[in-house]
Amino acid sequence: MSAATEHRYNRLTWAEMNDAIAMQKVVILPTGSTEQHGRHLPLDVDVFLVESVCLEAGRRAPDKILVLPPIAYGLNRHHIDFPGTIHIEPDVFIAFGLNILKSVAYHGFTHLLLVNGHGSNTPLIDLIARCTTLETDSVCGALGYFGLAMEAFNAVKDTEVMAHADEFETSLYLHLAPERVQMDKAAADDDVRGKYVSSDSIYTNPVRFNDYWGRWTKLGVHGDPTTASAEKGRAIFEAAVSGLIDVATEWQNWPIAQRSDQHTGPVQSQIRW
Template structure:
């Protein structure tokens, strides 16, 4: 059930097992992919998993502005502080729990959200009347995960499969020419660059022209399978706080 499309009576009548809360970003994805890429990919994974899941899953509205200041030099990028992001996610999960929907998987599409999500899901599970875990879809696609980049092969392939009209194919050469090979500037296992513009001319990391719709279909399938498995584990788990030893 997609919560934004339901009535309150529909929601009230549903025997909900788990809630998927998609979170993404509104940030540059090179000259060829839309600013909403991370939000769209997270929402797509959540919705396709809800359709495939054996139980009943609710897909909450997407949190579409995330921790994205690292892309601030590129017009259209929006961001909030980690504190604001954590507070928003925590309050949203609290409102879900108020209705008895206490098992929540936060489905993430943006790497910059990862640290804050780990912190807030732990805080929710330790101190609130809910159990929450983060799930970042591109970390759950097996060997493909090593090609992630940014607006590179994986995200572009995903869009070619799930939203092909959003990819500006006539700009792929320009995206490739201005891209960097890897994220960051690394010395002694430390990234010296805080912003993507410090190492990528156009914000792209990796080659967005090498992969096809078929790889995008594989990525989505793997992410959906992984999220189904995670949802089963979350709903089966005793989420009561661990007692003091």
């Protein structure tokens, strides 16, 4: 293995890292969670699925992609009534992720990406990406891997709700590691819905709100995993992997232009935020 063929960040030596920096690979930080996913799935769903997508994209495009070890914990206090769930405070998560990506930028990588697998991390990774871009000379973007697979999932899905331990996640896990999915324990559950508000607000709700899950479900599921299949999972996986390679290809070539300063008088460039 060398920098040109290795897609895993921490499998390189420091000497090989200089070659990877010279190649200007896109460095990807996967983010997930350690969180209950119903009675039928293990707690590693979000981190396992997102890391699998990132690693496969890197394996297929090692000239473009270098994948960091994932952050396996996220914002999760709303699931804390279910045994095993780990919660990280938002400010700790943002500071931790920002420290990782600023380190990567320091070494000379210019194009960074956060790829997320846990919905509740979304506002946090957006902020990490923005702060990395503002505080370094590199650029950093953020996305959820699930967004890359929506078209493929919509073509095969049997249920409407896409939220948690549902048809989507269960199918993808069935494709990647069926021996760890207990389909005999899979069951559907739904959140509490009003006209504007839902207890686990997803894409369709105008009001953003996430209640303690212990208030509205005893199962820990939002959606219907009973319709999941490995075949659907394969469609999701292929779409997410090829989509991520496309994203990395565009991102690797994204220009970092000189900023133009329109002030006519002096600015206080010593100020640090």
